[in-house]
Amino acid sequence: MIEGAIWRRWVFFYFPLTAFIVALLFPFYWMLVTTVRPDSELYRPWNAPNYTPFWTLHPTLEHVRDLLTETLFGTWMLNTMIISLAATAISLFCGLLAGYALSRLKFPFAGSLGTMIFITYLVPQTLLFIPLADIIRNFRLGDSPWALILTYPTFLIPFCTWLMMGYFKSIPKELEECARIDGATRWRAMVYIIFPIAVPGILSAGIFAFTLSWNEFIYALVFLSSPDEKTVPVGVTSELVRGDVFYWGELMAGALLGSIPVAFVYSFFVEHYVASLTGSVKG
Amino acid sequence: MAQVVIRSLNKKFDEVHAVKDVNLDIRDKEFMVFVGPSGCGKTTTLRMVAGLESITSGRILIDDKVINELPPMDRDIAMVFQNYALYPHMSVYDNMAFGLKMRKFDRADIARRVQEAAEILGIQQLLQRKPRQLSGGQRQRVALGRAIVRHPQVFLFDEPLSNLDAKLRVQMRVELKKLHDRLGTTAIYVTHDQVEAMTLGDRVVVMRDGVVQQVGEPLELYNEPANRFVAGFLGSPAMNFATVKVNRDNGAIWAANTGLQIKAPPEYTDRLGRYVGQEVTLGIRPEDLHVASADDPTELGFDVVVEVVEKLGSEILLDVAAGSDTMVASVEPNVRAKIHDHLRLALNPERLHFFDMHSEAAI
Numbered sequence: 002m003i004e005g006a007i008w009r010r011w012v013f014f015y016f017p018l019t020a021f022i023v024a025l026l027f028p029f030y031w032m033l034v035t036t037v038r039p040d041s042e043l044y045r046p047w048n049a050p051n052y053t054p055f056w057t058l059h060p061t062l063e064h065v066r067d068l069l070t071e072t073l074f075g076t077w078m079l080n081t082m083i084i085s086l087a088a089t090a091i092s093l094f095c096g097l098l099a100g101y102a103l104s105r106l107k108f109p110f111a112g113s114l115g116t117m118i119f120i121t122y123l124v125p126q127t128l129l130f131i132p133l134a135d136i137i138r139n140f141r142l143g144d145s146p147w148a149l150i151l152t153y154p155t156f157l158i159p160f161c162t163w164l165m166m167g168y169f170k171s172i173p174k175e176l177e178e179c180a181r182i183d184g185a186t187r188w189r190a191m192v193y194i195i196f197p198i199a200v201p202g203i204l205s206a207g208i209f210a211f212t213l214s215w216n217e218f219i220y221a222l223v224f225l226s227s228p229d230e231k232t233v234p235v236g237v238t239s240e241l242v243r244g245d246v247f248y249w250g251e252l253m254a255g256a257l258l259g260s261i262p263v264a265f266v267y268s269f270f271v272e273h274y275v276a277s278l279t280g281s282v283k284g
Numbered sequence: 285m286a287q288v289v290i291r292s293l294n295k296k297f298d299e300v301h302a303v304k305d306v307n308l309d310i311r312d313k314e315f316m317v318f319v320g321p322s323g324c325g326k327t328t329t330l331r332m333v334a335g336l337e338s339i340t341s342g343r344i345l346i347d348d349k350v351i352n353e354l355p356p357m358d359r360d361i362a363m364v365f366q367n368y369a370l371y372p373h374m375s376v377y378d379n380m381a382f383g384l385k386m387r388k389f390d391r392a393d394i395a396r397r398v399q400e401a402a403e404i405l406g407i408q409q410l411l412q413r414k415p416r417q418l419s420g421g422q423r424q425r426v427a428l429g430r431a432i433v434r435h436p437q438v439f440l441f442d443e444p445l446s447n448l449d450a451k452l453r454v455q456m457r458v459e460l461k462k463l464h465d466r467l468g469t470t471a472i473y474v475t476h477d478q479v480e481a482m483t484l485g486d487r488v489v490v491m492r493d494g495v496v497q498q499v500g501e502p503l504e505l506y507n508e509p510a511n512r513f514v515a516g517f518l519g520s521p522a523m524n525f526a527t528v529k530v531n532r533d534n535g536a537i538w539a540a541n542t543g544l545q546i547k548a549p550p551e552y553t554d555r556l557g558r559y560v561g562q563e564v565t566l567g568i569r570p571e572d573l574h575v576a577s578a579d580d581p582t583e584l585g586f587d588v589v590v591e592v593v594e595k596l597g598s599e600i601l602l603d604v605a606a607g608s609d610t611m612v613a614s615v616e617p618n619v620r621a622k623i624h625d626h627l628r629l630a631l632n633p634e635r636l637h638f639f640d641m642h643s644e645a646a647i
Binding site for chain 2 (some may be wrong): 194
């Protein structure tokens with residue numbers, strides 16, 4: 002908290018905070034307003050006398066209804082959910098074991114291996130999708146959820162590995178040594194002692210991985226083509242923008258509904274998540 | 285029955301030779317303390333006994349059985365760590381029961397043993413708490429409890445008291461001693477605190493740079509240190525050292541430098557004889573110095589200037605300058621000495637120590 006005169010508190014705390022919150026929440030507000038705005042208001046020119054961009058007096062759920070009935074939005078949500086959960090599960094499992102090994106076990110080239118995994122994370126997806134597309138075609142995985150379930154881990158595993166590595170390093174190694182003297186094998190010490198303590202870290206890696214796969218765009222755009230295989234970000238943008246016609250109401254409704262699961266996951270685990278970013282383990 | 289035998293034990297970490305050719309025989313039921321400055325190899329030695337560190341060469345035997353290759357769980361040992369290493373997600377009860385559960389004891393047996401250990405340590409009312417709800421002293425007890433429930437053959441302690449405040453440390457030290465007397469389990473205790481080493485140990489191992497300097501009972505080490513390092517490490521305030529030249533005069537041996545001239549007692553004549561004309565290190569413990577009275581022979585006294593007076597209540601510490609040397613003398617509390625006073629100090633001739641200048645070994 003800022004100490005001192007009231008004006009200092011306003012200038013250094015309340016004002017920047019308010020500006021930040023407004024900037025952060027405004028897109029969501031815009032999404033909401035556009036979703037419930039009737040078409041007649043949506044396409045009104047900006048210089049019309051009754052132009053009211055920030056509110057509407059005739060809210061309607063027409064766009065939401067259109068989105069759910071006229072498009073495959075439900076299917077896209079389901080696809081995205083399955084793909085995100087599967088990719089997250091695979092990446093979390095691999096990241097957990099790799100992170101543990103890199104932070105705890107001594108083996109040749111452990112350090113350089115860690116760095117190499119990190120470097121793979123730095124390769125931009127916009128570059129990687131070209132060779133990946135070739136691989137997907139060779140394995141005949143194109144246009145199926147597997148195309149994404151198997152390619153998302155290429156960036157999720159390095160991410161989870163590094164996050165878990167950092168978290169495992171913050172857990173005193175004496176805990177594990179003590180467990181091993183107490184009669185646990187390395188595997189049991191890991192499962193009974195280290196993993197339960199690492200739950201906040203595992204959760205935040207999971208949330209991040211889930212969000213990244215939920216929002217992923219390029220791979221989904223390139224590897225999937227039939228409308229009923231698409232994910233939300235690709236489905237909404239490709240099916241609701243036809244040529245130069247933007248179905249703004251449905252687009253925004255899709256964006257709004259599409260962000261609900263992620264928001265839900267965050268709010269559900271927020272305490273663990275914050276604990277993992279700020280807290281350390283005390284023995 | 286558990287004796288621990290260490291033979292030609294070595295540990296090398298890449299470049300560093302952390303433990304060099306250590307040989308030790310730790311007897312059954314003995315409380316053995318490893319002491320030394322940080323980086324002396326004492327913790328590494330302990331961790332090799334625990335099985336947490338691989339052995340570069342040499343052997344470790346518990347009860348005549350070589351345990352070099354045994355995993356920690358099969359060595360029948362228990363270890364208490366400096367940071368307690370309590371499992372933060374488990375209650376005190378589960379912390380103590382963990383080792384028994386891993387070893388597949390039945391529930392009733394676990395409950396009985398945990399209760400028993402909790403009673404010994406006075407932590408029955410804490411069993412349902414989580415470690416974060418405990419104070420430092422309570423955590424320490426839980427860590428001890430976790431070690432004693434298993435009735436292991438050997439206890440290993442890695443500086444278990446160094447995270448406690450001074451008062452609690454003294455209290456826990458006494459309790460540890462009592463606990464050891466009660467359980468009679470062989471114990472190896474690592475510390476950098478010489479007071480803990482002296483008070484707890486049946487025998488003490490002093491280590492420096494990976495090498496064992498001396499092994500013996502606490503008073504033996506204190507009274508007859510094998511070398512200058514042991515002499516300086518044990519005792520607080522530390523032993524005073526002065527470089528002196530050995531001379532022979534009328535058959536008597538004198539040790540002298542610019543500030544003092546002392547006639548060595550007859551029993552030193554033989555031992556110091558071969559150093560005549562050479563320099564040696566003279567060691568005097570602060571409590572072996574006193575303010576000279578008329579009864580003290582002049583050849584055992586020397587003049588000093590008081591530089592600092594530290595009144596501790598039960599004694600007074602005088603930091604004095606004797607020629608170019610500075611010394612600390614622990615004198616009676618009734619001595620009235622002020623800073624810049626000129627005093628004559630006398631020393632106790634039976635308790636002089638001489639060390640070789642090069643090898644630093646006791647003469």
